[in-house]
Amino acid sequence: MSEPEGSRKYGEIVRLALERGFFMPSCEIYGDAPAGFWDYGPLGVDLKRKFIEFWRRELVKRDGMLEIDGSQVLSKKVFQASGHLESFVDPIAKCEQCRAIYRLDKLIEEKTGIHVPERMNLEEMKRLIEEHDIKCGKCGGKLIDLSHFNMMFRLGVGVIGADAYLRPETCQNIFIDFLRIHKTMRRNLPFAIAQVGKSFRNEISPRQGLLRMREFYQAEIEVFFNPKKANEFPKADPMMDYELRLKPLGRDETIEITCKEALDSGLISSRLIAYYLSLIQQFYEKAGISREKIRLRQLGDDEKAFYAVEAWDLEVETSLGWIELVACNNRGGHDLGGHQRFSGHEMEVLDDGEKVLPHVFELSMGVDRSIYCILENALDLEGGKPVLRLPPHFAPxxxxxxxxxxxxxxxxxxxxxxxxxxxxxxxxxxxxxxxxxxxxxxxxxxxxxxxxxxxxxxxxxxxxxxxxxxxxxxxxxxxxxxxxxxxxxx
RNA sequence: GCGGCCGUAGUCUAGUCUGGUAGGACGCCAGCCUGCCACGCUGGUGAUCCCGGGUUCAAAUCCCGGCGGCCGCACCA
The missing domain is CATH 3.40.50.800 (Anticodon-binding domain)
Known part of the structure; x- marks a missing residue:
């Protein structure tokens, strides 16, 4: 932390949280408490509830979305189909001597200049290591224990201990429930399904309180649309003059640009996506975050999740730097296509007499992170005593x-x-x-x-x-x- | 996981080098006083000194291991 003011604000939030009952480490009284798990106290619960109500009002209701509440435990096949079993992993290796852990793909790429896809199999990576004689960067030791570290928590269900996993993102429920919801709720494309709930990721190194946890809340919105008609989207019309704050790939500054200009210049690929990016930016403006502290940053291929074909992160600037609050991903046909292949259920739906596999655009929000940003944004340390200038609709x-x-x-x-x-x-x-x-x-x-x-x-x-x-x-x-x-x- | 720093009441901290089982401030509680923007008086509550093991007659203090925190690397909502 270069600026003392920065760490001071973070520290003040943590103090306030612990002292006044917003949040606290889970299992605090036991020494073996693993990192990355947090409990919300009485005031934190009220704040979180009000934030989620705000999300429901400003996004779910405003846009006429359907909401579900899915199970947190999902079967193995779900994650075979979604790609998480294979791709939600980091290839790692250990140094025999100093026990340093390396991201294999990054290490090989750095030493050889050869592009290594994350999903390259371990045999292939092992071959590259031997061929180029790659050693530990710190001590020159031999690299051993090549493996994939999967970030999902595995469970054994029932007496036979059947493989299942805690969901690493809430949206998989939405994809696997899609067929029934589409059949029963009488919605034509495009329409959105939303869900708020817990997700679980076995982070290697959780840190910074609510900002990176192993068990956390997501509020996710999955918009299903006909990929051929992403530009036939009248709802976007009133948004055309709205100014998005975009940080496009390869540019260092954030630009203010209307939806219309962003579409005309090809920066954003469709009116549907422009509309939802506007909606999410407006959400945080209404939540009391000032415009200058909000940006939508375009992600490059190296940063995007394995399922994303087009990705923008909504970020908010805090004393700790820019924090990613919402992943806005065009997931294309990845999810419904995957579940169609693995389950054997046809996911194509009728749109104007034509059968199409809907594509998905998502707004995947980190609730706990948002709450941290709202707290920090509201915290005023100017006077002698801290004042939390929360918008009244968030006040516990x-x-x-x-x-x-x-x-x-x-x-x-x-x-x-x-x-x-x-x-x-x-x-x-x-x-x-x-x-x-x-x-x-x-x-x-x-x-x-x-x-x-x-x-x-x-x-x-x-x-x-x-x-x-x-x-x-x-x-x-x-x-x-x-x-x-x-x-x-x- | 790695590296650096660190871990003593709700919070901040003294004591750690030079072993003799903890002291302060704020907070909190009770009573009194004041009576519209904390810092008046009295009393009180409150600490597995992060955990485990070792050395020692004796460990908050020394040694080893672990857990956790901050910063950096990496990863992500």
């Missing part, structure tokens, strides 16, 4: 009800008001310490509004609303309280 606690004095009759009156509000808002009651201390404590976890019950309340049934972002106060009649809060929360 919307309203705090505080008696000015922690004694009667202020406390009774405050509890009464708390009871009045608690079913309609996320409310917390607190009477401990001085009023100023409580304001700051609630600022720290992003509560947009505090309600204070003071001397005047007892006389005329009015309360003070105190706002997190301005520290301004507003006196409101109890009869109008709920309405006023609602307006301010937006």
């Amino acid at each position: 606690i919307e309203v705090a009800v505080l008696p000015l004095l922690s004694k009667e009759p202020f406390t009774s009156k405050a509890r009464e008001i708390y009871e009045m509000l608690k079913l309609d808002f996320d409310v917390e009651y607190d009477e401990s310490g001085s009023i100023g201390r409580r304001y700051l404590r609630f600022d720290e976890v992003g509560v947009p509004i505090c309600i204070t019950i003071d001397h005047q309340t007892l006389e005329d049934d009015t309360v003070t609303l105190r706002f997190r972002d301005s520290s301004m106060q507003l006196r409101v009649d109890l009869g109008e309280l709920a309405e006023t809060i609602k307006n301010h929360l937006g």
